[in-house]
Amino acid sequence: MLVPGNHDLSWEFAQAAYDRGDQTIYDRADATERRRWIVEGTQYQVRDEGRYGQRFHHFSSLCCELITGERYPVDYPDQFAFHHWPDLGVLVLSLNSAWEIDHYHNNRAGIHPGAVSRALNVLRTRADWTGCLKIAVWHHPLASDEPSRITDHGFLERLAQAGFQLGLHGHIHKAEASQYSYDKHPAGRRLDIIAAGTFGAPSRQWAPGYPLQYNLLRLSGQQPDKSLTVETRRREQVNGAWKPDARWLQGPGQDPLSRYFIEL
Numbered sequence: 001m002l003v004p005g006n007h008d009l010s011w012e013f014a015q016a017a018y019d020r021g022d023q024t025i026y027d028r029a030d031a032t033e034r035r036r037w038i039v040e041g042t043q044y045q046v047r048d049e050g051r052y053g054q055r056f057h058h059f060s061s062l063c064c065e066l067i068t069g070e071r072y073p074v075d076y077p078d079q080f081a082f083h084h085w086p087d088l089g090v091l092v093l094s095l096n097s098a099w100e101i102d103h104y105h106n107n108r109a110g111i112h113p114g115a116v117s118r119a120l121n122v123l124r125t126r127a128d129w130t131g132c133l134k135i136a137v138w139h140h141p142l143a144s145d146e147p148s149r150i151t152d153h154g155f156l157e158r159l160a161q162a163g164f165q166l167g168l169h170g171h172i173h174k175a176e177a178s179q180y181s182y183d184k185h186p187a188g189r190r191l192d193i194i195a196a197g198t199f200g201a202p203s204r205q206w207a208p209g210y211p212l213q214y215n216l217l218r219l220s221g222q223q224p225d226k227s228l229t230v231e232t233r234r235r236e237q238v239n240g241a242w243k244p245d246a247r248w249l250q251g252p253g254q255d256p257l258s259r260y261f262i263e264l
Helices: 011-016 023-028 049-068 113-124 154-161
Strands: 018-020 037-040 043-047 080-085 090-095 133-137 164-169 176-181 190-195 212-220 227-235 259-263
Touching: 011 018, 011 049, 023 043, 043 049, 080 113, 090 113, 113 154, 154 164, 154 190
Parallel strands: 090 133, 133 164, 164 190
Antiparallel strands: 018 043, 037 043, 080 090, 176 190, 212 227, 227 259
C-alpha cells in the first residue's frame, strides 16, 4: 500500500496553481477561504483549486499507477483506500496527511475530515470486514520536535470509535512507539502508534543517533486474542548489512531488545 508524504508533491505544479489576487476579494473572504491565499507585503496570490490538486500528479502517474495499476485520486475526500487480507483477518486504511502541503506551507500536515468520513461510511457497509484487526496508515507524526506534525488529532477519535487499534506513520526518520487513548481505562479503546525509521534516505537526512531502519510486524493468534511483535532492523553503514536494532529498554539492569510487543 502507498501513502503520499511531503517528498511526493510537485512544487512545480503547486507554484503554477497560484495567480495574482485582488486585496479587496481577500478582505471579504472568511478564514476558511483565506487558506487559499498567500499574502507577502502588498502582493496577494490565490490558488486555483483544480490546478492545485495536480501537485499529486507525479505520485499518481509515476508511482501509484505503475505499482498498483490505479491512479491516485485528485479529490481530497477520495484520498483513502482499504486493503483487506481475509486470510489474516487484517484490514488496512491508507490516508493522506500531505493533502494541504505545498511550497509555501511545507509543514501543514493533517488528515482531510471528508476522507475519514467517506472511509468510515464504506466500513459500515462491509459486514465481511467485521472482526478484522483494523490498521490505519499515514505519513506524518502526531508529535514531533519539528513543526511538520499533525496537530488536529480529531481523526484519531473517529478511528478509535470505529475499532482501529494500530496507526503506522513515518516522516521522522526514526523508530518510535506511542499510544493514543480514547477511553481512560486500561481496557478501553486506543491506538498503538508505530513510527518507522527511514529505509533509504541519504545519510544527511538521518536523524541524529538513528541509522537506516525498518519495522517488521509479526501477528500471531486470532481475534480477539491477537498479539503483535514489532521487530526493528537497522543498517548503520550506507552499504552495510541489516541487523537487529536493540533499542527498546526493558527495565533497570536488563538488556534492551530489538522488538517490542503489543496486546491487541
